[in-house]
Amino acid sequence: MSSDVSASVLDQPAIRVANLGKQYQLGARATHRTIREALVARVRGVGRSFGRRSHRRAPERFWALDDVSFDVAHGDVVGIIGRNGSGKSTLLKILSRIVEPTTGSIDLVGRVGSLLEVGTGFHPDLTGRENVFLSGAILGMRRTEIASKFDEIVEFAEVERFIDTQVKHYSSGMYMRLAFSVAAHLEPDVLVVDEVLAVGDAAFQKKCLGKMGTVARHGRTVLFVSHNMGAVVSLCSRALLLDAGRLVLDSDPMTVAARYQATLTAPAQTTDLATAEHIGSGKARFIELHVVPERRDGSAREMMCPGGRVRIETRIEAYGTIESANVGITIYDATGYRLVDANTAMQGQFVSMAAGEEARIAFTLDDVRLKPGTYLVGLWMGRTNVEDIDGILYAATLEVEPDPQQLRHSEQFPGAYLCAFEHSIAISSPQTTAEVTPSSLARPRDAAVAAPR
């Protein structure tokens, strides 16, 4: 704990969050990635005012975080729990000053350090030693501070022998151990941690949790987001449960964890579409939407990882006669760019309904190799190029979480799609030709971690 936090500021809470809200705008504004699109939308806007129906509509908004208030005392270790899309990450990003809130405020006392990712700022072409300094500086450490802790960092990561090797030759286990070790030696007054502990092998995870425990016992204030109820209960003195952007429970970790487990058994992410913005003739309406991440055997799971499976089920009510309609879903990225389409017509099927009838239509998307991030699910029903019966541009969100085994690969690079791939590197010199793979420098234990599942 910093000695420069004087007694007077210790009287106020370490963190005071008041009426915090974050609104995201979807659709029109967010999708203008080129000036041409921005201009086209302007022109369309004029067209719309003359009564033409336009596919691109006014920006749609949703609150990722809605009127959240809480205080955290100095030395508290607070767990933040919630399902995907509940606003946990948004809260951490605002606390870390990465994004700005839309409403409300946060008052913080002391230096804030945030760990939202393992290996922020690591550069593959630099050596382990160079990356320790670079990553440390990016996380807010001073050069002298890094230098004085350097040996400790390297020892904790167990990479002494390879510290002057470029990290692109590290196994993923070594890479993550070094990256975590830099972060673990950050000594802020307030530490904001996303679920970055689930890295490396079991032994290293245990070591990381131990380190977190030490941090907590040293009187530092910690905010800790996790799906790991065990870790929350053992490390935290208090926990917050978020749901749909709202703070629903603020209590001791056991109580909150129990409530969270109870919510998981309920159908995941059901969205009532009564208040959504619909387009189309209205002869039928989408009433409800479930987005359920699934295991291979079809049972529901709590989170979706790249390459996972998701069931998107919708309920439709007909108010008139529907003949041979195509029903489909679309997945957009957070900026509204269209990524995935699935509809009944693609598989030669059409839906016919009489007034008063109800239909349930489910799409099971398998091997969804979207990168971790927030995606939007849109619904459409109609006859292509003939009529729109009902459509909701953004009906629900789909959160794809980083695969704990592949944190390094999934988070480092932008883009939407994660392809299965293999690679080989052949380095040849006049005398010999050697096959080098990234894990060839690793010890056997590391190779096991790096191996594809």
Added chain:
Amino acid sequence: MTHASIRPNTLRIEPTRGWVALRLREVFAYRELLFFLVWRDLKVRYKQTILGVAWAVLQPLLTMFVFAVFFGRLARVPSDGVPYSVFAYTALVPWTFFATGLTMASNSLVGSANLITKVYFPRLTIPLATVLAGLVDFALAFPLLFALMWRNGITPGIQVVWLPLFVALAFATALGVGLWLSALNVEFRDVRHVVPFLTQLWLFATPIAYPSSLLPEKWRALYALNPMVGVVEGFRWALLGTSTRPGPMIFVSALAAMALLVSGAFFFRRMERTFADVV
């Protein structure tokens, strides 16, 4: 502990609107990060290149040869009484610094998306580090310039003491334009298509292949609204002692460069709040 200067003791996070303060003090507090970003850029820039650092000299040198053949020899463009090759190279050294700084800076934010979405630091450090890293290439191009001058028997006069001013002017211009373009690039990826065009047009709007003495004197002040005019004529005057009197041009260019830099910095800060959402 010693890091109180990195983050103030109390911090309020709340929505901001409209134009906001530059908070240059915070940028200064993060100077070590700035240093590491510059250092990383330098370390990584010439990795996996055969010629490596030689590129810093080759770029202006090769352009000089092209200009010397086409403009100097064939078109017989005047060169203010100094050999054309020295005349062109003296301009190309600051120009190359400007053009690469501008190009790199405009892509810098988009290229650092993984940092911007994961950790807080003053975003101004990103384009700033990129342009600063360019100063090293710039310095590397100088020995050849001196060699060329020596070979042609040119010794700079006392006016050479003004050279740092012109370097600062080139730096301010590159950073100013870089700030505008990097912030725009986050939202409008058109920028990356515009930049090559822009630098090409800008090259011809700057007296690199030709002297500004080709222009009637009354137009020169207007011409110098392009800050690189002042930089280039300043370099020639300081190093080669060319007869074109750059005084008024430098004054106008300095004002234009300052306007670009200040407006760029404020625009950047205004756009900054949505970087992490949009990038």
